Amino acid sequence: MEAMRFYLPGCALLGLAGVLALAPPARAQARPNLLLITLDTVRADHLGIYGDRAARTPHLDALARQGVWFEYAFTTVPLTLPSHAAILTGTYPFDNGVRSQPGFRLEDRLPTLATILDRAGYATGAVLGSSILDRRFGLARGFQAYDDQISGAVAEEYEGLPASKRSAAEVVRRGWAWLEAERRHSPARPFFLWLHFYDAHLPYLPHRGAGGSFPATYDGEIAYMDACLGRLFADLQRAGLYDNTAIFVVADHGEGLGDHGESTHGFFIYDSTIRVPLIVKAPGAGPQGIRGAGPAQPNDELASTVDIAPTALRLLDLPVPAEMQGTPRLAAVLGRGRDADTPAYAETFFPLLSMGWNPLRALISGPSGRLMKYIEAPRPELYDLSRDPRETRDLAAAQQARANSMLAALDDFVRARAPRAAPDSRMPVDAATARLFSSLGYAGAVRGGTPVFVTNLPDPKDRVHEEEAILTALRTYEAHDYPRALRQLRAILASDPRQPMALDALGTIQFAEHDLNAARATYRALIAAAPYDSTAYAELAHTEALLGHRAEAERLYRKNFALDPSNGRALRELGLLLIEDGKLAEAKGDLERALALQPGDPFALNGLGQIQAQQGDFAAAAQSLEQAVAADASQLPPRLNLGFVYLRLNQPQKTAQLMEQTLRRAPRAPQAYAELAVARLELGDRAAAAAAVRRALALDPQNSLARQAQAALQRQP
Ligand SMILES: [Zn+2]
Structure with a gap:
């Protein structure tokens, strides 16, 4: 960037x-x-x-x-x-x-x-x-x-x-x-x-x-x-x-x-x-x-x-x-x-979910002037925040008794505030999180008969260089050095082939470089490593759709939505795929549900308008497409669809206005000139229609609407 x-x-x-x-x-x-x-x-x-x-x-x-x-x-x-x-x-x-x-x-x-x-x-x-x-x-x-x-x-x-x-x-x-x-x-x-x-x-x-x-x-x-x-x-x-x-x-x-x-x-x-x-x-x-x-x-x-x-x-x-x-x-x-x-409490599960490493949590307590912070990790840390605000001197080894009492206080703190927790769990979680963590094999971690927060997963502080290397690779890519970014990510994956964050970064840049087969393989590896990651399914689905594997893309979008039922985008993408397959009724249902989850989504509105137009309900189509244009004025397809629907509604003046406005934004859109030509023809302005036909065919000699307009002009001299 x-x-x-x-x-x-x-x-x-x-x-x-x-x-x-x-x-x-x-x-x-x-x-x-x-x-x-x-x-x-x-x-x-x-x-x-x-x-x-x-x-x-x-x-x-x-x-x-x-x-x-x-x-x-x-x-x-x-x-x-x-x-x-x-x-x-x-x-x-x-x-x-x-x-x-x-x-x-x-x-x-x-x-x-x-x-x-x-x-x-x-x-x-x-x-x-x-x-x-x-x-x-x-x-x-x-x-x-x-x-x-x-x-x-x-x-x-x-x-x-x-x-x-x-x-x-x-x-x-x-x-x-x-x-x-x-x-x-x-x-x-x-x-x-x-x-x-x-x-x-x-x-x-x-x-x-x-x-x-x-x-x-x-x-x-x-x-x-x-x-x-x-x-x-x-x-x-x-x-x-x-x-x-x-x-x-x-x-x-x-x-x-x-x-x-x-x-x-x-x-x-x-x-x-x-x-x-x-x-x-x-x-x-x-x-x-x-x-x-x-x-x-x-x-x-x-x-x-x-x-x-x-x-x-x-x-x-x-x-x-x-x-x-x-x-x-x-x-x-x-x-x-x-x-x-x-006391103050903080935690991060990012190391676990993105990297497969142990999560961290901390308790901060003590009177002012003697504020202590305990970080629970495979190797715990203890800091005196009042005297060492930059946390440069870990006191966990030197003050083991204090570290132990803060660990006990941390356990008590969480247990006292998590009433729905299983009584023997040291990591109480709600049902949804419990499912997620058990899919990671995490919540089941047991030591001495008691589930524990600290497992034998890597300590994030021992691997921070890996996380930073992934960020460096992404920045390398943003600076337009694709080959070097690839080398950097492959080096990380050579030592840790199931590293989710590295796989995600690799898939992202392969996709952005249109290396779709490589992106597909990477996203499949990501799903194998992190089956709980709903966005991985969306990324793979999008890749499969672009590769023409439509049935597989549909299956993956459904999986994406099943894992994340608040995700209107998965439903929208599914609906748009179904339109191309001609399954209009099914597509309409998915798009309407997508719009209930994310009102005003211009892509879903455009899809819905397309379906309504194909079903002959041009008034409803115009309404959906007008909303799509209002939601995101920069998108070309809803504008072109709306211009076409206005023609079917016998409102060529509206088409002409919309296309002139559209051509100011996108002066090289042949379809906009073609619609303008038809609208001008219907309004009786043959000179303007002929000019628009010429512009449309200069940009796209095969444009069928422009050719129809040209034929009409020649038929009625
Ligand atoms: Zn933020």
Whole structure:
């Protein structure tokens, strides 16, 4: 992705202070508003308020001084989906079941901030910065608006490219538009708005605007987000909404940036990826802080991201449901003493699921000034976070008694909070996760008659170089050196031929290079090594379809959907295959079910429109195709299909308009000229029709619609 050197529009250009600023100030309303801001991939120690003197984060720093910032806040999992599931439900991953990604989804049984506030009469809206949190992963429940339709994301799904991301300016603009519409509609109704910012996640882009220019670096992206948030906070103030809004800012996880040999996140649970910024401004607090002058020091209570939901509910004066496991940090947030001491817990199953290595979990506990962290691994680790924040001195061997007591505390902690666990299990899991782990032969691991967390699988810290080598190979490929990337991956697979992440990376680049037979063999090996990985089936299915092995592709898409019943894309691909096989009724059913799972999917809508047109229902076809064009204006097939359907509906004026618009986007589309020619002919403009025919046949001499138009022109001189 190295050639991406364009400038995105800055916040300053977007005119955020719109209608809302002119609306009457918010009247006294029953409850305060809630604004939840999640900053993807932002380490605590890269914000000014957390001591980074080089950081350009004045707005977040100012927000912290108006409220509170937690010096020691920890996420539960250093991965986007499980971390957000814990934030929204206030529960630990071993309880909510979202242990990792992909392959996990939040089930419907737990209340979330959104479901509770929706029921309490709030307007609830969310804007996502990346398709990694799209609705099929289960976080959309309770949101009246869940803005996850990120253009291009669907197209990229099977190409193995990173999911597309929205800029901070775009997230803020969409959030503000939702808020304006809400306030116009019901000005006194309290709101809950969740904004997810993905900018600090790779790949980095440069930005200009928002009062500065920002380089394409990790810190540049953080500074850019801060600038956009500054605009948002200013607009909230102008609209009279700021003071009565509780604002939470938290990161879902940090970024390795080379610490402990880890460049990104998910693999380890050192503080570089689990210690996150957590800033809270209570309702009632304004620019001068809640007591007229904000705090000068961070709060040193030990906090977890599971504390966010219960704290928010208490601030809004709503009851905290029994299912929530976090500790309300009300005293800290209101500056009234100390809250209950609770250890912080973190885990990662990424090493197990992606690499086949032992997972990791950790407990952090102790009084401020003597915070200890124990990491359970084949070789456990113990750190004194107060004296050694970079975790450079492992004390596990030197302080064995303390290490043992922290291991016992870690066991007790999990057991006490996982009521559905089997009584003899040291790794309690929900049913779905249990099935997944038993398919790995993992949950059955037994030592001395008791299932154990630590098995004889490799210790991730002994193999981190392998994971980094795979990432290096992917970067080599992104820099367009395919042969070298292949050599790098083959070297890893030579020593570990069933390494899932290496197989996945190899298949991805073979597929992208159109080496379909090689990709097919690699994906088959991946499925043999990781039969629980539903996306592997989708990748193989797509490859088989392109190779013309349609029956096999259909079988694999069905398997993909069976493993992941929330996956509308598998159904959509299946439906599109069935159209080509002429099985229209079956295809229609699959596409309709796909659209129920992911409303607005332009590819499914286009397929549905095709079927409706083939069945002669042109009015319904026009409706589906209009929705497809609205969902993703850049796709050519729905436009061409729609233009054709308008002709069948005797609306040549609409066809002509649509094709002229389409040709401005895609000036070398012969079919668009052909449809334009027919439309012009029907409208009686023979000269324009003849010109369009010439353009169509110049681009594609065989175009049958253009030839028909040409024949018609010659027939009626
Ligand atoms: Zn993330």
